[in-house]
Amino acid sequence: MRKFLLKFSIFLLIVLAVMAGMEYYVRCVDNSPLRHRSDYFFEHAGELDGIIYGPSLTARAINPEWLSPSTANLAMAGGAINVDYKVFLKSLEHAEPKFVIFDLTLAYLERRNDATYENLRRLPYYYGIWNEKAQLKDLFLARAPFADHFLNRPREADYNKYGFEASIPDECDNIAKIKRQIENKHFQLIAKKRAGRRLALNDANYHENVAMLEELVTTCRERNITLIFYEPPKYCEAVNVAPPVHYYRRSAFLDRVVDNKTVHWWDLSDFQNEELDHFLNLIHVNIRGAELVTEEIDRRLEEMGY
Amino acid sequence: MSFNSLEYGVFFAIFFFLYWFVTNRNLKWQNILILVASYIFYGWWDWRFLLLIFTSSLVDFLVGRGMERTGDDRKRKWLLYVSLAVNLGILGFFKYFNFFLDSFKTVFGNLSPVAEWSTLDIILPVGISFYTLQTLSYTFDVYKRKMKGTDDVISFFAYVSFFPQLVAGPIERATSLLPQFQKKRVFTYEGAADGMRQVTWGLFKKMVVADNCGTYVWEYLPTYWDHSGSTLFVATILGTFQLYCDFSGYSDIAIGSARILGFNLMKNFDYPFFARNIAEFWQKWHISLITWFRDYLIGWLKGYTKLKLVRNIFIIFLITGLWHGAAWTYIVWGLMNAMLFLPIILGKRVRYRKPVAHGRALPTLREFWKMFRTVTIFGSVGVMFLSPTVYDGFAYFKNVFSLSLFTLPMPPTPRIYAFIILIVVEWRQRTREHGMDFTGQNIPAWQRWLAYLLVVLCILFYGGVNQEFIYFQF
Known part of the structure; x- marks a missing residue:
């Protein structure tokens, strides 16, 4: 028995040591946009005029560097309203923004992220946001798929100080890729599948999200924060595939809350969306597209006095 | 729990x-x-x-x-x-x-x-x-x-x-x-250490192979009408690995846990993927259930003529199917498995007395083909097991065997390839009790410890999204 327990304990210690080493290493080298964006946010929280929330569409579409007001873009890949809302509440503990831009892409009202969402594992570490459904293992960054972390790691130099991926490689390749997606049946199938997943209806999520957004509106009104719901551009082929009920649901919500004083709605879904070379893929803009979107948003903010 | x-x-x-x-x-x-x-x-x-x-x-x-x-x-x-x-x-x-x-x-x-x-x-x-x-x-x-x-x-x-x-x-x-x-x-160091190894191997099978394969299977199987035959074929094969690793992983954890407590439980899986025909496969798959029926049911179904053998096989697989669950899909799955025995019973019977590639490191091409054929047939029939209705099961087959079978399948995530590690390890260990049974092998301690460490780290870092054991529903 003694031999067994001794060897087992030694083995356990080795495993724990390796795990601790990996965890430390991952925390040192984590080059996720989330890390860069949160670093910028916490360093400049006191001087921010605006904060932006949303999924990867917004993460790709708005570069705070090109906006006149001091802004942080806290959008993150694969985001959802429940995560954005948590980040919003957390960020209000540190900053006093004058305006907030909140992505309300079509079908976003149907999406919620559960405990398996990869970035949730980073949220406790970078934002101090703890998801009550998350497990103990989710506290560790190394537990987020280790291989994926290394395979998909962009270079440090790819980000600007706002955490925006400012040097995405050769757009020509991406145009060819989009063309393939449009022309090739196999890629069409992948695109269709992804669109299907993104556009799936979910009543429970919808009701919970609407309740959360109403709280968001109330908080913004109470704190005198201008709230701008918006939708970033998508390539025209991708725009008209959503079931009408998505439009109806979003319009119903917006009709209730938009007053064009504190709460606004900017629909940029068809903004410059026929130019293939503004897109990274069917739904994300590239740097050129981001430049145009950010310029448009800056113009509208200026009109509002920011 | x-x-x-x-x-x-x-x-x-x-x-x-x-x-x-x-x-x-x-x-x-x-x-x-x-x-x-x-x-x-x-x-x-x-x-x-x-x-x-x-x-x-x-x-x-x-x-x-x-x-x-x-x-x-x-x-x-x-x-x-x-x-x-x-x-x-x-x-x-x-x-x-x-x-x-x-x-x-x-x-x-x-x-x-x-x-x-x-x-x-x-x-x-x-x-x-x-x-x-x-x-x-x-x-x-x-x-x-x-x-x-x-x-x-x-x-x-x-x-x-x-x-x-x-x-x-x-x-x-x-x-x-x-x-x-x-x-x-009585506590023995050898028993407890081997039990621990078996538990670890079972967790690897479940959390690394089954759960990762499951993400692909459950992504495409429920919406089979939307996908190419090639994707569905890959889902079928991965589904077979998922089922095997899920269930045999559970058995390994059970047997290992019992060994640590000084109990010996019977072997439930004997490397079924290395079977050369469906009869040999069923001697290696869910052994405790099949032998239960053999011990307690066959005795009442007397008879050794070919016709009676066919009758007995159909009765046993009908009950096996029904035992799995109260649905027509399980009954059809059982009957389909029984039908796979017909060519063996009615044709020239082949009995394998020695394990595959006995005394050799690698199988011959013929043996490899037989193993691949057996797994593919079992996997294809297994689609019925995983389908919500009999109609869906047959419609799935129809979609697999279409022209789109010859197109590129949807790419699996890299972690799914863990099943290759499983095949390599289990092939090496195919005459032993389990995948990490190192007893009596002259492997230096540092190499064994390195193997344990790699397996544990794979479980910790490459495990898929937690899924309930499939057999809990039975």
């Missing part, structure tokens, strides 16, 4: 301490501890299930004692019927009531006397099919005088509810497991 949860790790650590350090000097107290721990383990899902397992255990204990005390064969037969009626009655009600009612209504419609009845909102108790067969094996063995009816109520209740194999097997015979409760267990 699932084996792949942190709760089970904590539960087992506490149990291990109490078992080997507190109650180890008194067999009765050790068995009481096993019984209490098993009831806690089982009640973790739903405490109401405890009443069923208690009833089942009590009836078979009393029936066993009754049989032991009477010499009258007629009385013994009546006691056997009581046990069958209670156990199969509970199983039938909780598992099959709604299924038979629905099927009856479908066939006879408004004319049937049960047309007015509505289905009940019944929860299926976890592992009921497993422990029912286990407790029945005791009654059969006492009835056939293969063993004596026990007077030790604690050890009998502990035998029925023994937590490592309670929920998903291996389905143990009373003649093998019950005596182990009645003699003092």
Whole structure:
């Protein structure tokens, strides 16, 4: 028995040591946009005029560097309203923004992220946001798929100080890729599948999200924060595939809350969306597209006095 | 409480301490501890299930004692019927009531006397099919005088509810497991270390291979009409790996956990992917269930002519299918498996007495083709097992065998390729008890430790999204 327990304990210690080493290493080298964006946010929280929330569409579409007001873009890949809302509440503990831009892409009202969402594992570490459904293992960054972390790691130099991926490689390749997606049946199938997943209806999520957004509106009104719901551009082929009920649901919500004083709605879904070379893929803009979107948003903010 | 949860790790650590350090000097107290721990383990899902397992255990204990005390064969037969009626009655009600009612209504419609009845909102108790067969094996063995009816109520209740194999097997015979409760267990370093290795290998199979394959399978299988034949074919093969690793992973954890406690459970899987035909496959897949039917059912289905053999195979697979669940998909799956035996029974029978590539490191091309063919056939039939309806199962086949079979499949994520590690390791270990059975092999300690470490790190860092064990639903 003694031999067994001794060897087992030694083995356990080795495993724990390796795990601790990996965890430390991952925390040192984590080059996720989330890390860069949160670093910028916490360093400049006191001087921010605006904060932006949303999924990867917004993460790709708005570069705070090109906006006149001091802004942080806290959008993150694969985001959802429940995560954005948590980040919003957390960020209000540190900053006093004058305006907030909140992505309300079509079908976003149907999406919620559960405990398996990869970035949730980073949220406790970078934002101090703890998801009550998350497990103990989710506290560790190394537990987020280790291989994926290394395979998909962009270079440090790819980000600007706002955490925006400012040097995405050769757009020509991406145009060819989009063309393939449009022309090739196999890629069409992948695109269709992804669109299907993104556009799936979910009543429970919808009701919970609407309740959360109403709280968001109330908080913004109470704190005198201008709230701008918006939708970033998508390539025209991708725009008209959503079931009408998505439009109806979003319009119903917006009709209730938009007053064009504190709460606004900017629909940029068809903004410059026929130019293939503004897109990274069917739904994300590239740097050129981001430049145009950010310029448009800056113009509208200026009109509002920011 | 699932084996792949942190709760089970904590539960087992506490149990291990109490078992080997507190109650180890008194067999009765050790068995009481096993019984209490098993009831806690089982009640973790739903405490109401405890009443069923208690009833089942009590009836078979009393029936066993009754049989032991009477010499009258007629009385013994009546006691056997009581046990069958209670156990199969509970199983039938909780598992099959709604299924038979629905099927009856479908066939006879408004004319049937049960047309007015509505289905009940019944929860299926976890592992009921497993422990029912286990407790029945005791009654059969006492009835056939293969063993004596026990007077030790604690050890009998502990035998029925023994937590490592309670929920998903291996389905143990009373003649093998019950005596182990009645003699003092001794801790051996070799047994505990090997048990630990087997648990680790089981966790690797479940968390790294099955859960990662499952992400691909559950992404494409439920929406099969939307995907190419090639994607569905890949999903079929990965689905087979998922099923194998999920179930055999559970068995490995069960057998390993029991070994740490000084028990020996029967082998449930014997590297079925290295079988050369479907008959050999079924000798290696879910061994404890198939041998249970062989031991307790075949005896009544007498006959050795080819026709009777075909009849017996169909009856056994029909029951095997039905045992898995109350749905037509399982019945059709069972019958399809039985049909796969027809060419073997009616044609020239091939019996393999030696394991594949015996004495060689690699299989011949012919052997490789036979193994691939067997896995593919089993996997294809397995689609019916995973489909929600029989119609979906056949529609899936139709989609697989279409022109789109020759297109590029949807790419799996890199982590799915862990199944290649599984094949390589299990091929190397194919004559041994489990994938990490290093006993008697002359491997330097540092290499073994490195292997353990790599497997544990794979479990920690490359595990897929946690999924419930598939066989818990049975």
